[in-house]
Amino acid sequence: MELIAIAFGAIFVNNVVLKQFYGLCPFLGVSTKKSSALSMGAAVTFVITLSAIIAHLLYTLVLEPYDITYLSTIVFILVIASFVQLVEMFIKRFSAPLYSALGVYLPLITTNCAVLGVAIDATVNKTKIFGDLDPTVLHVAIYAFGISIGYALVIFLFSAIREEMDAYPIKKNWEGIPIALITAFIMAMIFVGFGGIV
Amino acid sequence: MAKQKSLKSVFSAGLFKQNPVFVQFLGMCPTLAVTGSVENALGMGAGVVFVLVVANFVVSLIRNYVPREVRIPIYIVIIASLVTILEMFMKAFVPDLAASLGTFLSLIVVNCLILGRAEAFASNNKPLSSIFDGLGMALGFTGGLVLIAFFRELLGAGTVLGMQIIPADYQISILVQAAGAFLVFGILVSQVNKIRLARMSESEVA
Amino acid sequence: MRHLKIVFTLMIVVVLSSVGVFAVEQITTPIIEQAQFEAENAALFEVFPALESSDDLTPEEGLDLEGTTITQVIEIDGKGYIYTAQFQGFQSQIKYMIGVDLEGTITGYQTLEQGDTPGYGAKIADPLFSNQFAGEALSSVGAGEFDGIAGATITTGGFTGSIQKLADFHDATFAGGGGGGEETDPREEITSEGASFTDVTGDYDISGTPITKVEMVNDDEAVIYHVTFEGWQPDASYIIAFDLETHDVLGFRVIEHNETTGIGSLIAEDDFMAQFDGLAHNDALNGNIDSVSGATAPVTLSGLRDSLNEVTLFHQTYFGGGESDEEKLERLIGETFPSENSELREDVTADYPANESILNIFDIYNDDAERIGVVYYAEVLGNSYGDVADIKLLLVVEEGSIMSDVILFDDNETPSIFELNNLLNYHIAHYLTFLAPDEAALSAAYPDAVSFDSVYGDYPYSADILNVFEAKDESDNVLGYVYYAVASGFGGDITFTWGVDNAGITKQLSIVSHGESWNNAYPYSEDPVAGIFPNTSWLDQFEETDLSSINVGDIDDVAGVSTTTGGMKEAFAYIIEYHETNVGGAN
The missing domain is CATH 1.20.5 (Single alpha-helices involved in coiled-coils or other helix-helix interfaces)
Structure with a gap:
């Protein structure tokens, strides 16, 4: 039950994009096509989940015992950077079309706030997420996976909406980012409703 | 394009023409997350000024000694160290602000703006102009944040920097919530675009 | 490279x-x-204003907090509890802190952390919400009696659930005394079941007293004081109820203490507390309570007695009760000279010179109309400069003794020793009840004299000299003096009479009373009869000699009885000096 609550909260209530504003650059930049949104979602899910687990292990086994938690930010960003490098190599090797679709944003997955944000929230700021519960690796994994699914879900829905939107005329100054933001606003309003369920 | 732009143009580029918030859409996470109040926006802005200026300066200093292959990791280490230093200073001297910025303080590390400027400008320019670039970009970023925060706080909570201006009954509290950030930002961007489009057509005509 | x-x-x-x-x-x-x-x-101070920096703020350990939403409990000894709890709000974990005093009243509330919707759930951190709790009973807030946040049902609901569990936990863990379940209110235990209690602390000035709270029971039947005191350890507290008609104690319950188990802890035992049921007002005033259960805890009990005294005095100030000074005087005299007949006291104050300390002088007679003592009722200064308040006391002198007893009206006070001395001197100067030996003992000391008159009143009083008599012949001519004096021997005081004529020639030494075993000296004595005290040849050297020629320092102690002879020598030396400076010198 606890794990379900964590997962539900992570996917809907505390939706990483619409509520916590993590990972907005790729959200607005990449999500113009459903296919690339899905790929991005998959890549981010992989990176977020694994880096959160690694961050949690590093934090509880190294940083906390040696009382150097102030180094968290540096340590985590390096871990994440290495990971992103891996994913980038992986995609480049196995899916050239996907690689070209993600374009400039793929290297910037390193600087995707969602990845570092989740890692930090699950460790340094764990009371914000888990309350009094001292999270185990399983809790962190579920949380990070939930967050990623929430990210993938929103980014996919959003790209679907934007694809449809392309068919309609929009005033010049509202094109692109502005209309995307208004769309995000409406989606965020809808997601606020999930808060009532928990 | 001139090989070495004047410091003034470097500085003002970040403030207006290349404004990171409204034109480049860099560092959008904090743009939306911390603009619930002007105070937070200013705090985040100050943090970004510090990190961006120092990072640009350091990156520019070492630009000729850094092997290309590892430049990104090195930039990240530098930026992360600066952010850690900033975090510790803010927690020590302005703990309330540090608490309200929360994770976003740490997330300055991954603010696309900072790594972006290090990569795009500081790694190719002299230290002094890198400083000006950083200052211009950071102030432009701060200005953008404050502008959004001003509308959100004023209309959403009826206050500016904590001073009550609009009575409680006439506030649109959705604006200080997460969703409202998108709305205000979207409207502001559309208006900035309008101005830019008007300018562009003027220059075309001219 | x-x-x-x-x-x-x-x-x-x-x-x-x-x-x-x-x-x-x-x-x-x-x-x-x-x-x-x-x-x-x-935050702690915010929610618990009575907190002091010296209070122990270590969180309690070993409490079962499972499912209570409570994250931390701090027990502030003798004051209350501070809880920190956390619950899921609308979109964030909300952490708050709440202080509860010993009576279960909330002392303060503060939201520590929240990230709920601004304008809605976030209002949980607004003063409007936070400030409504102080002064309310935790139990009623736990039952949902508070103003929620309009439009934030989830946040309010989360808080309601959390505070309810917290109140239940508090009730089960602390308020009920630990056992859980239904516990009776200790205030009801010492008054009556279902009694109503009204907090009237504000009506009285409790500053400077150990009282922390005053409550009326059933309007005006009784009054309950909540009191803190320091025993062996600080921060013990109890409640005590006084009947408002008789002003006697109705009951007493220790609420909290940190005294040593098995020693000071006796104060919290039922046996001990039971003695307060119906304890007389004056016993409470004077701390007449027993340590029961076989434990002795003088420090704890003395702390308790002091605080009982202060509380009873406080009660007297505001509610009356206790006896008047006249009643007390009457009672104390009655206790000292037990007699059914109060007619046997005669106020003789007017017969004697006025003295600023003495309020009354009473002669006490027995049924045969013989005077058996005198009582001075006086008011003297305290022992220290800080203690300048008048201390009422009785100086009791039984007939035939110098001083029998000093009875203080208030046991907790210490009269100035100088003032007591002044009283004694007054007694000696004006109320001549010096000790007198049998006529035979006087004659033994001065065989030539036929009558003896005490003249001690004319000379300075000394504790070593019990009386001084003029030895007179048939025609009332003063032949000399007889000293009735006391020496300290091995087996107690030795009293003796010693005559000396006008020329300073000593007469006889006569031992009046003693507890000695002089026989120890026998092996060294040549005369077996003289070896038996008081008929000893050692004493003979003081008889029929010129007083001024006796140099006590040159006389050796008798081996084996050196304590006795040493004590006698000191007494002789004192009499010789006294005689030469006062009595003999007067010639």
């Missing part, structure tokens, strides 16, 4: 960055910790 450069550059950057970060960490860590400490404690 290229790889080397990469590694080298990376290393340099990492090392330099680390140095920078470490340096800043060294500077900021203490500041951050201090700020956090202050912020945390500021």
Whole structure:
């Protein structure tokens, strides 16, 4: 039950994009096509989940015992950077079309706030997420996976909406980012409703 | 394009023409997350000024000694160290602000703006102009944040920097919530675009 | 080379960055910790204004907090509890802190952390919400009696659930005395079941007293005081109820104490507390309580007695009760000279010179109309400069003794020893009841005299000299003097009479009473009869000699009875000196 609550909260209530504003650059930049949104979602899910687990292990086994938690930010960003490098190599090797679709944003997955944000929230700021519960690796994994699914879900829905939107005329100054933001606003309003369920 | 732009143009580029918030859409996470109040926006802005200026300066200093292959990791280490230093200073001297910025303080590390400027400008320019670039970009970023925060706080909570201006009954509290950030930002961007489009057509005509 | 450069550059950057970060960490860590400490404690003070920096703020351990939403409990000894709890709000974990005093009244509330919707759930941190709790009973707030946040049903619901569990926990763990379940209110235990209690603390000035709260029981039937006191350990507290008609104690319950188990802890035992049921007002005033259960805890009991005295005095000030001074005087005299007949006291104050300390002088007679004592009722200064208040006391002198007893009206006070001495001197000067031996003992000391008159009143009083008599012949001519004096011997006081004529020639020494075993000296004595005290040849050397020629320092103690002879020698030396400076010198 606890794990379900964590997962539900992570996917809907505390939706990483619409509520916590993590990972907005790729959200607005990449999500113009459903296919690339899905790929991005998959890549981010992989990176977020694994880096959160690694961050949690590093934090509880190294940083906390040696009382150097102030180094968290540096340590985590390096871990994440290495990971992103891996994913980038992986995609480049196995899916050239996907690689070209993600374009400039793929290297910037390193600087995707969602990845570092989740890692930090699950460790340094764990009371914000888990309350009094001292999270185990399983809790962190579920949380990070939930967050990623929430990210993938929103980014996919959003790209679907934007694809449809392309068919309609929009005033010049509202094109692109502005209309995307208004769309995000409406989606965020809808997601606020999930808060009532928990 | 001139090989070495004047410091003034470097500085003002970040403030207006290349404004990171409204034109480049860099560092959008904090743009939306911390603009619930002007105070937070200013705090985040100050943090970004510090990190961006120092990072640009350091990156520019070492630009000729850094092997290309590892430049990104090195930039990240530098930026992360600066952010850690900033975090510790803010927690020590302005703990309330540090608490309200929360994770976003740490997330300055991954603010696309900072790594972006290090990569795009500081790694190719002299230290002094890198400083000006950083200052211009950071102030432009701060200005953008404050502008959004001003509308959100004023209309959403009826206050500016904590001073009550609009009575409680006439506030649109959705604006200080997460969703409202998108709305205000979207409207502001559309208006900035309008101005830019008007300018562009003027220059075309001219 | 290229790889080397990469590694080298990376290393340099990492090392330099680390140095920078470490340096800043060294500077900021203490500041951050201090700020956090202050912020945390500021919240504590906020929710528990009675907190002092000396209070122990260590969180309690070993409590079963499972499912209570409580994250921390701090028990402030003798004052109350501070709870920290956390629950899921609308979109964030909300952490709050609440203080509860010993009676279960909320002392303060503060939301520590929240990230709920601004304008809705976030209002949980607004003063409008936070300030409604102080002064309310935790139990009623736990039952949902508070104003929720309009439009924030989830946040309010989360809070309601959390505070309800917290109230239940508090009730089960602390309010009921630990057992859980239904416990009776100790206030009802010492008054009556279902009694109503009205807090009237504000109507009285409790500053400077150990009283923390005053409550009326059923309007005006009784009054309950909540009291703190210091026993062996600080911060013990109890409640005590006084009947408002008789002003006697109705009951007493220790609420909290940290006394040593098996020693000071006796005060919390039923046997001990039971003695307060119906305890007379004056017994409470004077701390006439027993330590029961076989434990002796003088420090704890003395602390308790002191505080009982203060509380009873407080009660007297505001509600009356206790006896008047006249009643007390009457009672104390009655206790000292037990007699059914109060007619046997005669106020003779008017017969004697006025004295600023003495209020009354009473002669006490027995049924045969013989005077058996005198009582001075006086008011003297206290022992220290700080104690200038008049202390009422009785100086009791039984007939035939110098001083029998000093009875203080208030046991807790210490009269000035000088003032007591003044009273004694007054007694000696004006109320001549010096000790007198049998006529035979006087004659033994001065065989030529036929009558003896005490003249001690004319001379300075000394504790070593019980009386001084003029020895007279048939025609009332003064032949000399007889001293009735006391020496300290091995087996107690030795009283003796010693005559000396006008020329300073000693007459006889006569032992009046003694507890000696002089026989120890026998082996060294040549005369077996003289070896039996008081008929000893050693004493003979003081008889029929010129007083001025006796040099006590030259006389050896008798081996084996050196304590006795030493004590006698001291007494002789004192009499010789006294005689020469006062009595003989008067000639």
